[in-house]
Amino acid sequence: MTETTGEGTGAGTGTCAGPPQGDRRPDGADRYTISEVAALTGLSAHTLRWYERIGLMPHIDRSHTGQRRYSNRDLDWLALVGKLRLTGMPVADMVRYAEMVREGDHTYADRFDLLKATREDVVARIAELQGTLAVLDRKISFYADAGRALASERSR
Amino acid sequence: MTETTGEGTGAGTGTCAGPPQGDRRPDGADRYTISEVAALTGLSAHTLRWYERIGLMPHIDRSHTGQRRYSNRDLDWLALVGKLRLTGMPVADMVRYAEMVREGDHTYADRFDLLKATREDVVARIAELQGTLAVLDRKISFYADAGRALASERSR
DNA sequence: TGCTTGCCTGGAGTGCACTTCAGGGATCTA
DNA sequence: TAGATCCCTGAAGTGCACTCCAGGCAAGCA
Numbered sequence: 001m002t003e004t005t006g007e008g009t010g011a012g013t014g015t016c017a018g019p020p021q022g023d024r025r026p027d028g029a030d031r032y033t034i035s036e037v038a039a040l041t042g043l044s045a046h047t048l049r050w051y052e053r054i055g056l057m058p059h060i061d062r063s064h065t066g067q068r069r070y071s072n073r074d075l076d077w078l079a080l081v082g083k084l085r086l087t088g089m090p091v092a093d094m095v096r097y098a099e100m101v102r103e104g105d106h107t108y109a110d111r112f113d114l115l116k117a118t119r120e121d122v123v124a125r126i127a128e129l130q131g132t133l134a135v136l137d138r139k140i141s142f143y144a145d146a147g148r149a150l151a152s153e154r155s156r
Numbered sequence: 157m158t159e160t161t162g163e164g165t166g167a168g169t170g171t172c173a174g175p176p177q178g179d180r181r182p183d184g185a186d187r188y189t190i191s192e193v194a195a196l197t198g199l200s201a202h203t204l205r206w207y208e209r210i211g212l213m214p215h216i217d218r219s220h221t222g223q224r225r226y227s228n229r230d231l232d233w234l235a236l237v238g239k240l241r242l243t244g245m246p247v248a249d250m251v252r253y254a255e256m257v258r259e260g261d262h263t264y265a266d267r268f269d270l271l272k273a274t275r276e277d278v279v280a281r282i283a284e285l286q287g288t289l290a291v292l293d294r295k296i297s298f299y300a301d302a303g304r305a306l307a308s309e310r311s312r
Numbered sequence: 313t314g315c316t317t318g319c320c321t322g323g324a325g326t327g328c329a330c331t332t333c334a335g336g337g338a339t340c341t342a
Numbered sequence: 343t344a345g346a347t348c349c350c351t352g353a354a355g356t357g358c359a360c361t362c363c364a365g366g367c368a369a370g371c372a
Contacts, residue, residue, distance in 0.1 A: 083291045086284050112299035119292045122285050128242050129282050135239045136275045143268035
């Protein structure tokens with residue numbers, strides 16, 4: 001197997017990006033227009049074209065009139081990109097990853113490193129956020145108490 | 157008590173922002189220069205001035221020559237701002253919060269709401285990140301396996 | 313045949329959070 | 343007295359990730 005996008009090109013695989021996207025067409029009939037993909041992914045058509053221009057997408061098929069026709073495989077890739085974007089990975093890094101995918105199997109180790117580093121970033125970010133939660137909760141309970149005190153004062 | 161910054165103006169309180177900052181001066185002698193505050197908070201002097209200009213800081217004391225002199229209270233406020241920034245709260249919202257603090261006790265309910273909404277955002281973001289962790293881990297283990305396979309192939 | 317809809321392109325514009333620049337004052341050390 | 347260091351201000355610039363615009367082609371249909 002040559003890992004390219006996520007997990008083959010089959011039917012929906014459970015771990016999906018933002019909007020629900022169970023309405024895929026069977027392989028062979030999978031030629032989505034840009035606006036269909038926009039609806040499916042929550043990205044704008046502009047953004048989809050822009051992703052392509054900066055090298056974040058593989059070459060997208062075209063209709064005989066030059067319009068883009070996305071495949072299920074492209075959708076898988078976009079789902080992965082969506083996940084990476086959620087991690088806060090800069091677009092430039094995603095482009096590097098896409099380049100490595102295009103370059104073939106010999107970039108496996110580099111891809112591994114990139115993902116590993118991203119994973120560590122995510123873990124650190126989660127810890128950071130949990131730290132902020134603690135602060136927020138302290139202040140929230142302060143205001144909740146203060147609110148109750150004011151209320152009972154008004155009712156006196 | 158009138159909640160303004162974090163938790164009074166006493167010595168370090170445990171929950172600190174980014175860089176460690178236990179080296180506070182006692183109240184009364186707490187007149188830090190901008191570069192001291194920059195070192196303490198990890199923000200640049202430029203950013204500190206900018207925060208002030210956009211209304212994110214209370215009025216900062218000045219020396220007789222017009223230079224800023226920050227107090228422990230200001231440091232507390234900056235620690236809170238740092239936490240809110242970590243949540244991803246837009247600066248404009250932090251400014252709104254700062255305005256509410258300036259306006260006094262009658263904004264308690266609004267401040268409560270703002271912090272509550274922020275809390276929900278943070279919880280959602282953590283869940284999102286945990287979702288990305290799952291995807292990353294699947295791909296990382298794919299590449300780990302593939303790496304092992306390639307290694308054993310090379311050693312044959 | 314004209315009209316609408318959907319798509320195409322390159323390039324300019326946007327919003328955010330800073331960051332840098334240009335020009336100048338006050339204090340300290342030799 | 344000179345030079346270094348630290349600070350001041352307003353305004354312009356930067357980098358990122360889109361987002362919008364102008365101008366135009368192709369297909370469907372009344």
